Amino acid sequence: AQKITQTQPGMFVQEKEAVTLDCTYDTSDPSYGLFWYKQPSSGEMIFLIYQGSYDQQNATEGRYSLNFQKARKSANLVISASQLGDSAMYFCAMRGVKPSGGGADGLTFGKGTHLIIQP
Amino acid sequence: ETGVTQTPRHLVMGMTNKKSLKCEQHLGHNAMYWYKQSAKKPLELMFVYSLEERVENNSVPSRFSPECPNSSHLFLHLHTLQPEDSALYLCASSPGRPGQGNNEQFFGPGTRLTVL
Numbered sequence: 001a002q003k004i005t006q007t008q009p010g011m012f013v014q015e016k017e018a019v020t021l022d023c024t025y026d027t028s029d030p031s032y033g034l035f036w037y038k039q040p041s042s043g044e045m046i047f048l049i050y051q052g053s054y055d056q057q058n059a060t061e062g063r064y065s066l067n068f069q070k071a072r073k074s075a076n077l078v079i080s081a082s083q084l085g086d087s088a089m090y091f092c093a094m095r096g097v098k099p100s101g102g103g104a105d106g107l108t109f110g111k112g113t114h115l116i117i118q119p
Numbered sequence: 120e121t122g123v124t125q126t127p128r129h130l131v132m133g134m135t136n137k138k139s140l141k142c143e144q145h146l147g148h149n150a151m152y153w154y155k156q157s158a159k160k161p162l163e164l165m166f167v168y169s170l171e172e173r174v175e176n177n178s179v180p181s182r183f184s185p186e187c188p189n190s191s192h193l194f195l196h197l198h199t200l201q202p203e204d205s206a207l208y209l210c211a212s213s214p215g216r217p218g219q220g221n222n223e224q225f226f227g228p229g230t231r232l233t234v235l
Contacts, residue, residue, distance in 0.1 A: 044226060044228040047226075091161075105222070107164065110161055111159070
Protein backbone atom coordinates (compact mmCIF):
# COMPACT_ATOMS: atom_id res chain seq x y z
CA ALA A 1 0.00 0.00 0.00
CA GLN A 2 1.08 3.55 -0.65
CA LYS A 3 0.66 6.54 1.61
CA ILE A 4 1.33 10.24 1.18
CA THR A 5 1.57 12.61 4.15
CA GLN A 6 1.38 16.38 3.87
CA THR A 7 1.71 17.87 7.33
CA GLN A 8 0.99 21.51 6.49
CA PRO A 9 -2.78 22.08 6.14
CA GLY A 10 -2.20 25.75 5.36
CA MET A 11 0.60 28.24 4.79
CA PHE A 12 0.79 32.02 4.50
CA VAL A 13 3.78 33.39 2.59
CA GLN A 14 4.79 36.88 1.51
CA GLU A 15 4.94 37.53 -2.21
CA LYS A 16 8.40 37.00 -3.76
CA GLU A 17 9.53 34.71 -0.96
CA ALA A 18 10.47 31.08 -1.58
CA VAL A 19 8.08 28.40 -0.32
CA THR A 20 8.72 24.80 0.67
CA LEU A 21 5.75 22.44 0.81
CA ASP A 22 6.42 19.21 2.68
CA CYS A 23 5.61 15.72 1.45
CA THR A 24 6.63 12.36 2.87
CA TYR A 25 5.64 9.04 1.41
CA ASP A 26 5.59 5.36 2.17
CA THR A 27 5.59 2.55 -0.35
CA SER A 28 6.77 -1.02 -0.79
CA ASP A 29 7.20 -0.62 -4.55
CA PRO A 30 10.87 -0.75 -5.61
CA SER A 31 10.20 1.78 -8.34
CA TYR A 32 7.78 4.67 -8.15
CA GLY A 33 7.02 8.17 -9.33
CA LEU A 34 6.20 11.27 -7.34
CA PHE A 35 4.03 14.12 -8.60
CA TRP A 36 2.95 17.55 -7.46
CA TYR A 37 -0.33 19.09 -8.58
CA LYS A 38 -1.81 22.54 -8.05
CA GLN A 39 -5.55 23.01 -7.61
CA PRO A 40 -6.83 26.60 -7.85
CA SER A 41 -10.28 27.50 -6.57
CA SER A 42 -11.68 26.64 -10.01
CA GLY A 43 -11.12 22.97 -9.16
CA GLU A 44 -8.92 21.80 -12.02
CA MET A 45 -5.81 19.83 -11.06
CA ILE A 46 -2.73 21.21 -12.80
CA PHE A 47 0.38 19.06 -13.10
CA LEU A 48 3.52 20.82 -11.86
CA ILE A 49 6.46 18.45 -11.62
CA TYR A 50 7.47 14.78 -11.63
CA GLN A 51 10.32 12.88 -9.93
CA GLY A 52 11.16 9.26 -10.66
CA SER A 53 12.55 7.19 -7.81
CA TYR A 54 15.66 6.31 -9.84
CA ASP A 55 16.27 9.77 -11.25
CA GLN A 56 19.75 10.92 -10.32
CA GLN A 57 18.94 14.60 -10.19
CA ASN A 58 16.16 16.55 -8.51
CA ALA A 59 13.47 17.61 -10.94
CA THR A 60 13.04 21.27 -11.87
CA GLU A 61 10.37 23.02 -13.93
CA GLY A 62 10.70 26.77 -14.09
CA ARG A 63 10.06 28.17 -10.61
CA TYR A 64 9.26 24.70 -9.27
CA SER A 65 11.84 22.27 -7.98
CA LEU A 66 11.49 19.03 -6.11
CA ASN A 67 13.78 18.35 -3.16
CA PHE A 68 13.88 14.55 -3.34
CA GLN A 69 15.51 12.75 -0.41
CA LYS A 70 14.99 9.07 -1.04
CA ALA A 71 16.45 7.79 2.21
CA ARG A 72 14.12 10.05 4.18
CA LYS A 73 11.22 9.29 1.84
CA SER A 74 10.52 12.95 1.29
CA ALA A 75 9.67 14.87 -1.86
CA ASN A 76 9.24 18.51 -0.92
CA LEU A 77 8.12 21.07 -3.49
CA VAL A 78 10.03 24.33 -3.59
CA ILE A 79 8.49 27.37 -5.28
CA SER A 80 10.94 30.19 -5.83
CA ALA A 81 9.90 33.85 -5.98
CA SER A 82 6.27 33.20 -5.10
CA GLN A 83 3.52 35.11 -6.92
CA LEU A 84 -0.06 35.97 -5.99
CA GLY A 85 -1.23 33.50 -8.61
CA ASP A 86 0.46 30.69 -6.72
CA SER A 87 -2.31 30.79 -4.11
CA ALA A 88 -4.02 27.40 -4.37
CA MET A 89 -4.18 23.90 -2.91
CA TYR A 90 -1.08 21.81 -3.58
CA PHE A 91 -1.18 18.04 -3.65
CA CYS A 92 1.64 15.54 -3.53
CA ALA A 93 0.91 12.20 -5.19
CA MET A 94 2.65 8.97 -6.10
CA ARG A 95 2.27 5.83 -8.18
CA GLY A 96 4.12 2.58 -8.27
CA VAL A 97 5.84 1.68 -11.55
CA LYS A 98 5.02 -1.77 -12.82
CA PRO A 99 7.73 -2.87 -15.25
CA SER A 100 5.38 -4.90 -17.40
CA GLY A 101 1.88 -4.37 -18.57
CA GLY A 102 -0.61 -1.79 -17.48
CA GLY A 103 0.81 1.69 -17.36
CA ALA A 104 -2.57 2.82 -16.17
CA ASP A 105 -2.06 3.09 -12.45
CA GLY A 106 -4.03 5.41 -10.27
CA LEU A 107 -2.34 8.02 -8.13
CA THR A 108 -2.35 8.07 -4.35
CA PHE A 109 -2.78 11.64 -3.10
CA GLY A 110 -2.01 13.45 0.14
CA LYS A 111 -4.54 15.71 1.85
CA GLY A 112 -2.98 18.81 0.39
CA THR A 113 -1.59 22.13 1.59
CA HIS A 114 -3.54 25.35 1.15
CA LEU A 115 -0.99 27.99 0.16
CA ILE A 116 -1.91 31.66 0.39
CA ILE A 117 0.46 34.26 -1.02
CA GLN A 118 0.10 37.65 0.60
CA PRO A 119 1.04 40.93 -1.14
CA GLU B 120 -11.17 21.74 -27.97
CA THR B 121 -8.09 20.46 -26.17
CA GLY B 122 -7.30 18.64 -22.93
CA VAL B 123 -9.86 16.93 -20.74
CA THR B 124 -13.41 18.22 -20.55
CA GLN B 125 -16.18 17.30 -18.14
CA THR B 126 -19.89 17.95 -18.23
CA PRO B 127 -21.86 19.09 -16.42
CA ARG B 128 -19.70 21.33 -14.26
CA HIS B 129 -22.33 21.45 -11.54
CA LEU B 130 -25.09 18.96 -10.75
CA VAL B 131 -27.75 18.88 -8.06
CA MET B 132 -29.78 15.71 -7.78
CA GLY B 133 -32.18 14.00 -5.44
CA MET B 134 -31.51 10.61 -3.96
CA THR B 135 -33.94 8.91 -6.32
CA ASN B 136 -32.61 10.49 -9.52
CA LYS B 137 -30.47 8.91 -12.19
CA LYS B 138 -27.83 11.07 -13.82
CA SER B 139 -24.58 10.64 -15.73
CA LEU B 140 -21.28 12.48 -15.67
CA LYS B 141 -19.36 12.73 -18.92
CA CYS B 142 -15.65 13.04 -19.53
CA GLU B 143 -13.90 13.47 -22.87
CA GLN B 144 -10.19 13.64 -23.57
CA HIS B 145 -8.67 15.08 -26.73
CA LEU B 146 -5.10 14.00 -26.00
CA GLY B 147 -4.97 10.59 -27.65
CA HIS B 148 -4.41 8.91 -24.29
CA ASN B 149 -5.05 5.25 -23.55
CA ALA B 150 -6.01 5.42 -19.88
CA MET B 151 -8.83 7.26 -18.12
CA TYR B 152 -9.67 7.63 -14.45
CA TRP B 153 -12.44 8.73 -12.10
CA TYR B 154 -11.49 10.32 -8.77
CA LYS B 155 -13.70 11.57 -5.94
CA GLN B 156 -12.65 14.63 -3.93
CA SER B 157 -14.60 15.14 -0.71
CA ALA B 158 -14.04 18.01 1.68
CA LYS B 159 -11.00 17.54 3.93
CA LYS B 160 -10.12 14.14 2.43
CA PRO B 161 -7.47 13.16 -0.09
CA LEU B 162 -8.54 12.46 -3.64
CA GLU B 163 -9.82 8.91 -3.84
CA LEU B 164 -9.29 6.81 -6.93
CA MET B 165 -12.58 5.22 -8.01
CA PHE B 166 -12.07 3.56 -11.40
CA VAL B 167 -9.33 3.08 -13.97
CA TYR B 168 -9.83 2.20 -17.62
CA SER B 169 -7.00 1.18 -19.91
CA LEU B 170 -7.80 0.78 -23.60
CA GLU B 171 -11.50 0.73 -22.70
CA GLU B 172 -11.08 -2.12 -20.23
CA ARG B 173 -11.71 -1.54 -16.56
CA VAL B 174 -8.49 -2.39 -14.75
CA GLU B 175 -9.24 -1.11 -11.30
CA ASN B 176 -12.31 -0.66 -9.13
CA ASN B 177 -11.49 0.63 -5.69
CA SER B 178 -14.38 -0.89 -3.73
CA VAL B 179 -16.77 1.71 -5.03
CA PRO B 180 -20.48 1.20 -4.19
CA SER B 181 -22.59 -0.16 -7.02
CA ARG B 182 -24.65 3.04 -7.14
CA PHE B 183 -21.68 4.36 -9.16
CA SER B 184 -21.41 2.66 -12.54
CA PRO B 185 -18.64 3.59 -14.99
CA GLU B 186 -18.73 3.17 -18.74
CA CYS B 187 -15.93 3.61 -21.27
CA PRO B 188 -17.29 3.19 -24.81
CA ASN B 189 -13.99 4.23 -26.43
CA SER B 190 -10.60 5.57 -25.39
CA SER B 191 -11.78 9.18 -25.63
CA HIS B 192 -14.94 9.01 -23.56
CA LEU B 193 -15.68 8.01 -19.99
CA PHE B 194 -19.00 8.15 -18.17
CA LEU B 195 -20.02 7.78 -14.55
CA HIS B 196 -23.64 6.73 -14.17
CA LEU B 197 -25.23 7.67 -10.87
CA HIS B 198 -28.36 6.25 -9.27
CA THR B 199 -29.90 6.30 -5.80
CA LEU B 200 -27.03 8.32 -4.39
CA GLN B 201 -26.67 9.39 -0.77
CA PRO B 202 -25.98 12.89 0.58
CA GLU B 203 -22.46 11.75 1.56
CA ASP B 204 -21.74 11.20 -2.14
CA SER B 205 -21.72 14.97 -2.60
CA ALA B 206 -18.22 15.83 -3.80
CA LEU B 207 -16.11 17.03 -6.69
CA TYR B 208 -15.74 14.23 -9.24
CA LEU B 209 -12.59 14.54 -11.30
CA CYS B 210 -11.80 12.74 -14.51
CA ALA B 211 -8.23 12.27 -15.70
CA SER B 212 -6.40 10.69 -18.58
CA SER B 213 -2.82 9.56 -19.12
CA PRO B 214 -0.80 8.12 -21.98
CA GLY B 215 -0.88 4.74 -20.26
CA ARG B 216 2.59 3.69 -21.33
CA PRO B 217 3.45 0.43 -19.53
CA GLY B 218 6.44 0.57 -17.23
CA GLN B 219 6.71 4.33 -17.49
CA GLY B 220 6.65 6.13 -14.17
CA ASN B 221 6.01 9.55 -15.58
CA ASN B 222 2.60 8.71 -16.98
CA GLU B 223 1.39 12.05 -15.73
CA GLN B 224 -2.33 12.39 -15.47
CA PHE B 225 -4.16 15.31 -17.00
CA PHE B 226 -7.28 16.30 -15.12
CA GLY B 227 -10.54 17.81 -16.20
CA PRO B 228 -12.19 20.68 -14.34
CA GLY B 229 -14.46 18.35 -12.38
CA THR B 230 -18.17 18.06 -11.75
CA ARG B 231 -19.40 19.51 -8.46
CA LEU B 232 -22.12 17.11 -7.36
CA THR B 233 -24.64 17.87 -4.64
CA VAL B 234 -27.05 15.14 -3.51
CA LEU B 235 -30.08 16.38 -1.64
